[in-house]
Amino acid sequence: MESVFNWIAINQQMIYIVILMVFVGIEVIGRVPSVLHTPLMSGANAIHGVVIIGAIIVMGKAESDNYVALILGFLAVVLGTLNVVGGFVVTDRMLEMFKNKKAQK
């Protein structure tokens, strides 16, 4: 039991971030109109592409003779970039379409 308390004490900053972000995430999109559901999903999809940062770190730390780590890391960087770049571009195109539709009406 003591170790659990210790863990909470050491990691309290992270625990605060997690709790606050859960509420921020819920509050921030709370009143989204249903037409924006898909673009918002796509935008959120691009934001979780932040996992690319982990891929860059793991790639940058790999020893240059550890080929398994190099190849897997390279793959992780490529896939992460796809997620980020593709995600933002697709969202932008969706919202562009949204604007055009409105202008036509």
Add this chain to the structure above:
Amino acid sequence: MLEINILTLIYLIASVTFIIGLKMLSHPASARKGNLVAAFGMGLAIVGTIFLYRDDEGNKLHNYGWIFGGLLIGGIVGTLAAKKVKMTAMPEMVSLFNGMGGACAALISMIEFGHFAKMGYLDKIVQSYEAGEVIQDAVLTRPVPIETLLTIFAGLVIGTVSFAGSMIAWGKLNGKIKDFSFKGQHIFNLVMLTAVLALSAYLIVVVATVEPRPDPNLDNVVPKDLGSMPLVLFYATFGLAMIYGIMFVMPIGGADMPVVISLLNSFTGVAAACGGFLYDNNVMLTGGILVGAAGTLLTILMCKAMNRSLKNVLIGSFGNSNKPASGG
């Protein structure tokens, strides 16, 4: 030290742009700008990480060729794919990119675990001093901390399920994969999930409780040789999670796919947050949890807009709706 401080500031700015971006994305007038704001923050965070990141010992990153190569390939392919795709095929594209993010999170876990398995766990060279003189080096082998293992496994399992599920959702939306279910699929899925969790728990306990053992003679005695067992079981867990992800989406009808994609989207968010725990990286943590929470709410809102309950949509599966919360 200056670099680390600048990077911290960059991460802070990026986290704020994610929140503002999401906020703007949920209003029609500001949505497009919001996307750009978040993209700007992401670009800043990526560039900052590449050039300013230092690990605990103050070492810079290396393998720049590989990093830039990966960024270039991913960037070009991603832009082209996103520009070329037909307007009607947008949701399947989102699903595809979401799967890439999930796979990325799973790969990170794989590399980190492979690291521990190869190194014989955390070796720390401790020098014993006597009268100010180094008399002997000692290697103290410590087991990997249990919370590190927990985040590695959470990242692996959630990322893999998200990847496999997104690929199936992608295939369903473009008509390549048909709905498929068999008798007893609920039970099969339940068994799969239990197997994944049990294997993970077993491995975490085994690896985390390896006896710490000082090695005063530097004879390179391996502490308690677990051999290739951890790696084999680790990949087995990965395989089972993959099958679970496929079977989880398989029976769900094509019309419900957007809801499922949104759910998997929030899964990937949680998987990204696991990376944040692993590297003590606040921008990954913030971005991941933000998307995990917003994505879960969005999933529920989408269900409501379609006049359905999440349970109804996931009837091919079972109470998975609470998974993002427990994973974080």
